Amino acid sequence: MLILDSSAFFSMDNLPDEEHACPPGVIRELENHEDPRLALWGDMVRVSDCTEASLEKVRAAATKSGDSNRLSPTDMTVIALAIDLNGTIWTDDYSIQNVASILGIPYRAVGMAGIKKVVKWNYQCMGCKKWYKEKQPDCPICGSQMKACRRK
Numbered sequence: 134m135l136i137l138d139s140s141a142f143f144s145m146d147n148l149p150d151e152e153h154a155c156p157p158g159v160i161r162e163l164e165n166h167e168d169p170r171l172a173l174w175g176d177m178v179r180v181s182d183c184t185e186a187s188l189e190k191v192r193a194a195a196t197k198s199g200d201s202n203r204l205s206p207t208d209m210t211v212i213a214l215a216i217d218l219n220g221t222i223w224t225d226d227y228s229i230q231n232v233a234s235i236l237g238i239p240y241r242a243v244g245m246a247g248i249k250k251v252v253k254w255n256y257q258c259m260g261c262k263k264w265y266k267e268k269q270p271d272c273p274i275c276g277s278q279m280k281a282c283r284r285k
């Protein structure tokens with residue numbers, strides 16, 4: 134079972150031969166982009182809702198790894214659905230791949246090779262250059278903007 138996210142849809146020319154599904158949020162994103170593929174494939178895609186219990190697991194893992202700010206609510210349901218259906222996520226989204234690997238969910242990259250190891254994020258103040266492990270709206274010391282960096 135392949136679980137498709139929006140990036141998978143946007144880069145596909147044909148639906149995969151394997152059995153596949155996606156959460157309703159992905160379909161909504163395609164509708165918002167008025168993606169022509171939806172008209173072609175709309176009836177062939179299985180749309181499933183994830184369970185709240187799985188979504189809770191995803192939220193906890195994303196918060197821990199620092200990916201929660203980069204994951205949309207739809208992204209979270211993609212990962213949660215993969216837990217529910219015991220599927221492989223098909224995505225080019227780096228944060229989805231990261232949280233999937235933390236949760237032990239297999240994933241497949243669409244275009245790129247995919248990441249090899251779990252990364253965490255750090256945040257640096259662009260004013261005073263202080264580093265933080267948690268995301269802040271702005272620097273608690275000097276109030277400057279923060280930027281996210283991959284933790285090595």
Ligand SMILES: [Zn+2]
Binds near residue numbers: 260276
């Ligand atoms: Zn600062």
